[in-house]
Amino acid sequence: MTKLTKRTVDTTEIRSSDYVIWDEDLPGFGLRVFKSGKRSYVVQYRSAGRSRRYTIGLHGVWTPEEARREAKVLLGQVARGGNPAEERKLDREAITVKELCTRYLEDLKNGLVLGKRGRPKKLTTISTDVGRIERHIIPLLGSRRVRDLAKSDITQAMKDIMAGKTRTNVKTDKLRGRAIVRGGAGTAARTIGLFGGILTYAVELGIIEQNPVHGVRKPKDQVNARRLSEQEYRTLGDILRKAAEDRQYETTAEMIRVIALTGCRRS
Structure with a gap:
């Protein structure tokens, strides 16, 4: 053991294999010397009965004094029950919004994401969802990690859609087909509503x-919310009476009459 200073680090010998020099003043703080000549500062600690090693960074990018201060912070986290190496691993593996949307769409197309009344979404609904994901959600939030998302991020994305920042005019796969993407309050509300469903899906998967x-x-x-005018109702009534005279359309006419009088809908 020796105290790690700039002088001791710069004068370490290069060997045929990697080795570690441990600091005599701060237990767990060390310098890893590679056979290539590179040197990096490390912290060694135990967590859940296992020995773990955390690499702070390369000498030259980090000075011995900076690495020592960082090591004290990391060892303090360990003393409070933290596990810096595992947290870094989870941080690097954190899924992005784009990756989450890709997984969601795969399950959606395979009928594994249920819509209203616990049924798989219809093809037309899936097509609409794909458009909102590809033209609004991914351009605005695709690179963000799901675990880092906050309400402020969602609110800003919603405002961007309302302001038309995702407005575009793109060619589709159909012959001479084009998709004219506009923003606005309605588009923003429906897109954020969909994104809420995608993030509920992420909660169910244990991602967040x-x-x-x-x-x-x-x-x-x-x-x-427009209703028919009195004259329009009179016209509709005349049409239904004439239709009811034909027994072929009698039932249909009565159904339309009930809908018109009650506002009843299937949903």
């Missing part, structure tokens, strides 16, 4: 513990 979309205030989607 909570859904950051919960609590985000979405703009009200435009709903068509």
